[in-house]
Each structure stands twice: as structure tokens, then as C-alpha cells.
Amino acid sequence: MYSVNYHRAASVTEAAKLIKSGDAKLLSGGMTLIPAMKTRLAAPSDLVDLSRIKELQGVKVSGKTVTIGAATTHYDVASDEKLKKACPALAHMASLIGDPAVRHKGTIGGSIANNDPAADYPAALLALDATIVTNKREIAAGKFFTGLFETALKDGEIITAVTFTAPAKAAYEKFRNPASRYAIVGVFVAKGKDGVRVAVTGAGDDGVFRSKDIEAALTKSFMAAALDGVKVSAKNLMSDLHASADYRANLIAVMAKRAVTAANA
Amino acid sequence: MSDISLTVNGRRVSGAAEDRTLLVHFLRENLGLTGTHVGCDTSQCGACVVHVDGKAVKSCTMLAVQASGSSVVTIEGLADGADLHPVQAAFKEHHGLQCGFCTPGMIMAATDMIARHPEGLDEATVRAELEGNICRCTGYHNIVKAILAASKTMAKGSKGKARQAA
Numbered sequence: 027m028y029s030v031n032y033h034r035a036a037s038v039t040e041a042a043k044l045i046k047s048g049d050a051k052l053l054s055g056g057m058t059l060i061p062a063m064k065t066r067l068a069a070p071s072d073l074v075d076l077s078r079i080k081e082l083q084g085v086k087v088s089g090k091t092v093t094i095g096a097a098t099t100h101y102d103v104a105s106d107e108k109l110k111k112a113c114p115a116l117a118h119m120a121s122l123i124g125d126p127a128v129r130h131k132g133t134i135g136g137s138i139a140n141n142d143p144a145a146d147y148p149a150a151l152l153a154l155d156a157t158i159v160t161n162k163r164e165i166a167a168g169k170f171f172t173g174l175f176e177t178a179l180k181d182g183e184i185i186t187a188v189t190f191t192a193p194a195k196a197a198y199e200k201f202r203n204p205a206s207r208y209a210i211v212g213v214f215v216a217k218g219k220d221g222v223r224v225a226v227t228g229a230g231d232d233g234v235f236r237s238k239d240i241e242a243a244l245t246k247s248f249m250a251a252a253l254d255g256v257k258v259s260a261k262n263l264m265s266d267l268h269a270s271a272d273y274r275a276n277l278i279a280v281m282a283k284r285a286v287t288a289a290n291a
Numbered sequence: 292m293s294d295i296s297l298t299v300n301g302r303r304v305s306g307a308a309e310d311r312t313l314l315v316h317f318l319r320e321n322l323g324l325t326g327t328h329v330g331c332d333t334s335q336c337g338a339c340v341v342h343v344d345g346k347a348v349k350s351c352t353m354l355a356v357q358a359s360g361s362s363v364v365t366i367e368g369l370a371d372g373a374d375l376h377p378v379q380a381a382f383k384e385h386h387g388l389q390c391g392f393c394t395p396g397m398i399m400a401a402t403d404m405i406a407r408h409p410e411g412l413d414e415a416t417v418r419a420e421l422e423g424n425i426c427r428c429t430g431y432h433n434i435v436k437a438i439l440a441a442s443k444t445m446a447k448g449s450k451g452k453a454r455q456a457a
Binding site: 028029030031056057060063073075077101124127128130131 | 347423
């Protein structure tokens with residue numbers, strides 16, 4: 027790792043000031059940033075640690091509205107009793123990230139700011155039609171995830187929370203790479219008052235995306251059988267040593283079926 | 292450079308280190324606590340697991356300065372003098388180790404796992420919870436046995452204490 031200057035922010039306001047120093051990066055759980063710095067894929071001059079800012083932590087459920095602070099760890103999301111009632115699919119999804127030690131550190135804000143094409147949260151937030159709240163504005167998930175490791179965040183903008191309306195039904199199914207445990211295909215299905223949304227991670231050439239074909243079929247009938255005969259196009263899907271685009275296309279339909287079955291269970 | 296002060300195994304310690312110093316290196320090199328191992332150095336193998344503020348974390352993926360102000364427990368902090376911690380005793384009893392390199396991380400992960408599952412553990416849960424700890428000797432079978440045994444011993448122990456308290 028190259029030399030770096032560490033700053034611990036006590037508030038979002040302080041972090042917003044500190045992030046202007048040099049070529050600074052925000053540090054939350056560090057589960058991606060620190061490995062990237064160790065391999066010198068990232069070399070920020072300064073780190074601004076957000077993980078001790080109280081106002082960024084915790085899950086709030088008020089009626090159907092769920093708000094999760096950006097520095098809430100995967101463990102805290104997975105084990106939050108209120109969230110398990112309001113949106114069990116998201117709590118379950120958080121319990122599938124990495125391993126227990128990683129879930130104790132990694133945060134929802136860090137995951138979506140990084141927007142890894144195989145990360146789980148982008149699929150959940152896109153399917154849940156979530157709003158990403160920053161210290162400057164609110165951004166719809168559909169406009170937030172803009173490409174591989176790319177988001178709509180501007181320089182120095184800090185995610186403070188994620189908010190969404192709990193869906194009537196939802197589930198997440200992940201087909202994992204047996205070694206890395208990242209999603210080769212992950213499908214989050216949500217049936218809310220504005221219809222069915224289906225988001226896919228791990229597979230897209232350009233990161234997370236909505237599968238309109240699957241959404242159309244599930245809007246007619248929210249049953250796994252509704253996806254019989256639905257063929258997902260392999261166009262714009264990733265091909266790598268783990269899986270070809272055709273294989274991923276088939277997996278998307280398989281995972282979507284499993285997710286619908288789980289959502290109806 | 293930063294001044295880092297933290298509580299390690301119940302003892303207040305402090306020292307100066309570069310901001311890029313990883314917690315595992317601070318523990319091993321500044322404090323001489325070499326029980327915590329560096330295995331893969333890529334956050335996968337779990338040989339470096341320690342507890343920070345009561346939670347198992349990978350100390351190769353955390354800066355020492357991030358832990359400043361926190362309370363850290365390492366493998367050296369588990370035993371009570373000559374009395375092994377129940378998880379250490381179970382690893383010894385059930386031969387939950389071969390070469391022993393992964394053992395400190397396995398034991399720190401196991402104590403965290405047992406604490407998070409007061410309702411008790413089954414084999415499937417233990418195996419799933421060990422996702423982030425790799426044993427290159429592939430000695431998982433006895434590791435799982437040891438954790439299940441320790442979990443039972445500790446449940447009995449806590450019930451015993453509750454009875455005494457009552």
C-alpha cells in the first residue's frame with residue numbers, strides 16, 4: 027500500500043470538508059477499498075473515515091418506509107428485527123454477502139458507491155425502486171447505477187442513506203461463483219404497488235440492469251410458471267472464464283423463477 | 292504517522308504507526324502479538340481474524356488507525372492464565388487442527404459465531420459461518436466438531452452461571 031493520510035470524520039459536514047483535501051477517498055467498511063489499496067489499484071492521498079458517524083448508522087422502519095443509514099453494516103442490516111418483518115428479502119440478501127467478518131465491516135453505502143458489477147445491493151435497490159440520499163440531493167436507483175464501478179455521484183458527494191417503500195413480496199436468489207462467492211448471476215424480484223421490478227447483478231456487461239422481459243411476464247402472473255418459455259437475450263451479458271453470456275442468460279431465468287417461488291412462499 | 296491507542300486483551304496500549312499500517316501488522320510487529328497470522332493477505336482466508344469491539348473482523352483488511360479507540364481481543368487474550376478458553380480446549384480435545392496455521396483465526400471466528408448463536412449451533416450453520424476461514428490442510432471435519440462441542444460446553448456453562456446467580 028502506498029502512503030496515505032487518515033482522517034476520522036465526526037459528522038457528514040466534517041467529512042464533506044475533509045474530502046476536498048488532495049486526492050481523498052471516503053472510507054467506510056473498507057472491504058473493497060483497503061484490498062484495492064493493498065494491491066495498489068487505488069492510491070488515494072487521504073482517507074476520510076465515515077464509519078464512526080452516528081447519523082449514518084442504523085435501520086429505521088416507519089410504516090412501509092424503510093431508511094437505512096449509509097454506514098450501516100451488512101451484519102446490522104441482516105440482523106435487524108424491524109427490517110426482517112418489513113422486507114425480509116433485503117435482510118436475507120445482506121446475510122449472503124461475503125462472510126461473517128466481512129459483514130461486520132462492509133456497509134450498504136460503500137457497496138453501492140463502489141457499484142461492483144457482481145455486488146448484491148445494486149440489484150436489491152434497483153428492484154426496490156429505492157432512493158439514494160446524499161448530502162446534496164436524492165437520486166432514484168434507476169439513475170444512480172450508471173455503469174461498471176460508475177455511479178451518478180459527483181466528486182465529494184457523500185451517500186447518507188437509502189430509502190424505499192417495503193414491497194408486498196420480494197426475494198433475492200444468487201448463483202455464486204464457487205471460489206470467490208460473488209454472484210455469477212443474482213436476481214432480485216420485487217412486487218410493489220407500482221408493479222413488478224426485476225434487477226440482475228453479476229451478469230451485465232454494463233453492471234446491474236432490469237430485465238424487462240421477465241418483468242412483463244411476471245406482471246401478467248407473479249408465478250414461476252409465468253417464466254416458462256421466457257428467453258433472456260445474451261446480448262450485453264458478460265462472458266468470462268466463469269460463465270459464457272448464454273449460460274448467464276439461462277441462469278437469469280432460472281434464478282428469477284427461484285426468486286418468485288421464494289417471494290410467494 | 293498517527294498515534295494509535297487501543298485496548299488489546301484488556302490492556303491499554305499505544306504506539307505511533309504510519310496510517311497505512313494494517314491492524315494485523317500493528318498487533319504482530321508493534322505489540323509482539325504474533326498469534327494472529329497473515330495467511331492470504333487478500334481478506335479471504337481468515338487466519339488474521341480478531342475481535343474489534345466484540346465483532347470478528349479480518350485484521351489484514353483494516354488499518355490500525357481505524358481501530359484506534361477500540362477494544363481488540365486476539366487469540367492471546369482468550370485463555371484465563373493456564374486455563375484454556377472452552378473453544379481452545381475443544382480444538383485440543385477434538386484435534387481441530389493439523390498444521391495449526393489457520394487455528395487462531397478459526398478459534399476467533401468460532402468464539403464470535405458461538406456468541407452470535409445463543410440458541411445453539413448445528414453442523415450446517417457452523418459450516419456456513421466458516422465461509423471466511425480457510426484451512427489448507429482441509430481439516431474442517433474436526434474443526435466443525437470442536438466448535439459444536441464448545442458451543443454445547445459454553446451453553447451449559449452459562450446456564451450454570453445463571454443458576455448460581457439465581
